[in-house]
Amino acid sequence: MKKIKRIGSVGVLALIVSLLALFYSSCTGSNEKASARMLQAERLLWSMPDSSLLLMEPIPSPEKLKGKQQADYCLLLTHVRLRCNLPITSDSLINIAIDYYSPTSDADKKVASMLCKSSWLLDIGKEVEAARLLKEAEEQIDRVDDSRLVSLLYGDLAYINKEAGDYHTAMRYYDQSLAICEKEGYTDWTVNNLLSMTSIALHDKESQDYLDVYSRKLLEKVALVKPDLQRKVYHNLGSYYLQQDNLVQAESYIKESMKIYPDSIFYKSYMNLAEVYDKMGYVDRADSLWQVALKSPDVGVRANVYQSLYGRALRRKAYEEAARQMKLYVEAVESFYNSKHFKDIMEVQAKYDKEVLAREHAEMQNYLYIAFLLFVFLAAIAWWGFVQARRKFQRERQDKVMKLQIQIHEVSCLKEEIRSLEIQLQEREGMTEQEKNKLENEVVALQQQIKEKDARINQMKVVYNIKEAEMSISGSDIQSLNLFLRLSKDLSSYTPAVDRAALLHWVDITHHRFASRLLVAYPNLSSSDQDLCCFTRMGYSHEKIAEALGNQPTSINRSIYRTCTRLRLKQEKNVFEEFIARF
Secondary structure, eight states, X not given: OHHHHHHHHHHHHHHHHHHHHHHHHHHHHHHHHHHHHHHHHHHHTTTOHHHHHHHHTTOSOGGGOXXXXXXXXXXXXXXXXXXXXXXXXXXXXXXXXXXXXXXXXXXXXXXXXXXXXXXXXXXXXOHHHHHHHHHHHXXXXXXXXXXXXXXXXXXXXXXXXXXXXXXXXXXXXXXXXXXXXXXXXXXXXXXXXXXXHHHHHHHOGGGGGGHHHHHHHHXXXXXXXXXXXXXXXXXXXXXXXXXXXXXHHHHHHHHXXXXXXXXXXXXXXXXXXXXXXXXXTOHHHHHHHHHXXXXXXXXXXXXXXXXXXXHHHHHTTOHHHHHHHHHHHHHHHHHHXXXXXXXXXXXXXXXXXXXXXHHXXXXXXXXXXXXXXXXXXXXXXXXXXXXXXXXXXXXXXXXXXXXXXXXXXXXXXXXXXXXXXXXXXXXXXXXOHHHHHHHHXXXXXXXXXXXXXXXXXXXXXXXXXXXXXXXXOOHHHHHHHHHHHHHHHOXXXXXXXXXXXXXXXXXXXXXXXXXXXXXXXXXXXXXXXXXXHHHHHTTOOHHHHHXXXXXXXXXXXXXXXXXXXXXXXXXXXXXXXXXXXXX
């Protein structure tokens, strides 16, 4: 009995071991088949991506793959779908590949996974994150063996910079990608790069000199690429020449694109050819081609046709027709956006009128509000500019009046001097003929100066429209003028106790009430502080100020530091001078 039990337990154990061995062999065989399929799919990735996809999709139980095999599967499947222009709905697969390859030394797989992730980021509108990932991949370029990956990386970097408006950087990357494609013989990629570079050159003045070179290269390569790409080349060249108003060339290239697949209507070519004929004046031809283009299932094409018809109606001043075409254009655009959000077009059309009216009302309110704010802003700027200009004019006028007053005072002084000389001629007897002639010559010279100054005074009155009332000189003005003239000749003649009031008055009338404003703002300034500030505002150097105040230049520096303390300034000469100049 015990023997039977022992045989039975051994049989059960053998059965379990057999099942485990069978399961292991099946898993191993399954993994080996998956690896073989992936290897074959990788070989066909660049030349036959559709066949590569057919090899990848039947791989059984991909969730059971582990480690490198799992990372290879995730990367290859994502890459194949991108090569077949199939949408990538999530980044979960490619994130597995990135997490696995990031710490490894396999630069090719690392860059390939980053390229796939950046493509997904671009598709969902995250250009900044895509650019950051591509720049990180660019650091690996020196270690990448597959030149196709390098060319794709440069092309993606060029595309991002092109969309950002940095044409110079974009052209640099396109040049690098183009150099690789031409060297390795990647003809289709070469043509795609040339098309992109031509597009930039049409918008970037710095690159327009290369347009002829790019066009010539495209024409040399067009016979070597697939018909689909040929049609794109001819169509794009026609579009470019249409933008340049080279209508003959545009017509030729667009017609050439339409010869490829003649049984298949390329509605964009019909649309562009209609534009050409419209500019040439062939209205009937343009209308017939636009009617064909309006049958396009592409809402964007129909919207562009409506926009062209709207522009032509405006040029003809057919405003009712223009309004009708604009309504159709709005409907097409609305339909396009609704289709992007998978809404039923018929339902949207039923609600269109109400939605458009509400949106137009809201937009009109926004426009009025923005216009009002803009008007207020511009009015405030205009008023501020008017006030500043008026203040400047008043300051300049005040300066001119002061200069005129100085001229008048100088004339008065000259007249006094002439009277003194005439008295000398009358009173002095026994004067030699030579001395008499000398005095007479001085009188004549002074009279000539008076004549010139009178002419200058009259000219200033006319030019600046200065009235007599504005030229009245008070006793304080005369006293301050005398002080200024005296200081101009001899600074050491300044007597603080006697001349300070005249000095403050002079600085007031010549520097926009500087002294009065300073004393109101800083009433604690001492008399010496006032002298120092006024002479500094008048533009005298420290040496000249020391001469006027009867001090040494070093003592002036100490006086500046004390004055800075009372003005609550940093104790530095340049700080003090800048403050006085701005105050």
